[in-house]
Amino acid sequence: MAYNLLKGKRGIIFGALDENSIAWKTALKVHEEGGKFTLTNAPIAMRMGKINELAKTCGAEIIPADATSEQDLTNLFTKSVEILGGKIDFVLHSIGMSPNVRKDRPYGDLNYDWFLKSLDISGVSFHKVMQTAEKTDAMNEWGSIVALSYIAAQRTFPDYSDMAQAKAVLESIARSYGYRFAKLKRVRVNTISQSPTKTTAGAGISGFDVFFDYANMMSPLGNATGEDCANYIVVMFSDLTRMVNMQNLMHDGGFSSSGITEELIEKLSK
């Protein structure tokens, strides 16, 4: 059911790769709620061509941008304002990639060039997105900017590797820029810390199925799905959350506040 929560709002959605992507599901919901937006992803990710289907469904234009390139981001913000016919009300940063994870490097044998790449793509790019939005004066007053995080920023999950540091950087940037943008333009900045979700990025973590099942058992409500996450993002983009700023919002069915559950006790009882 749609509520027209985003009627008249304009935005940019990063990171829709295929129909499993959280950004893909978000684009569909934002469209349903009346929001207009441009879609963007790294040029290399677009070769798969899937994003064209989504663009067609949502009546959105696609503007390729590597989120680590200030030049690409400047082009993205400038063109988005032109195409959408006004300044931007919402931005979704749904980007994550670690070459060390992808290539299964153990945490005690990281390639440091790749480590810096993980930080740049998955963390620093969030700063680049907002600095570009500020410099191009692309944001509307009372806009909302959201990035997606994971609880490995606070607690150790062995196979998450250097992505844990990238997520800690991401959440810290949300606090620092959330302060700055609120003072400048009343724009709020938050991260949503999402349950394990079956997507390309998620499945890239080794042992993903096990920690998906573990999190599901440890959450009184079970894992939040990608679709649940899309709904939450819509609310964060809407005027119903104008005073939520500089937060890391847990969206995990209760996982982060649970010590143990009956399901796990049963499973571990001998």
Ligand SMILES: NC(=O)c1ccc[n+]([C@@H]2O[C@H](COP(=O)([O-])OP(=O)(O)OC[C@H]3O[C@@H](n4cnc5c(N)ncnc54)[C@H](O)[C@@H]3O)[C@@H](O)[C@H]2O)c1
């Ligand atoms: N899947 C999970 O279990 C889970 C849990 C918590 C948080 N998250 C986060 O959610 C976000 C979205 O991931 P997803 O699970 O939907 O997976 P996904 O693989 O569908 O999305 C990741 C996106 O990042 C894009 N990307 C990579 N490098 C880029 C670059 N240089 N410039 C621009 N875009 C680039 C990819 O093309 C892809 O579209 C990520 O930040 C991820 O860490 C995922």
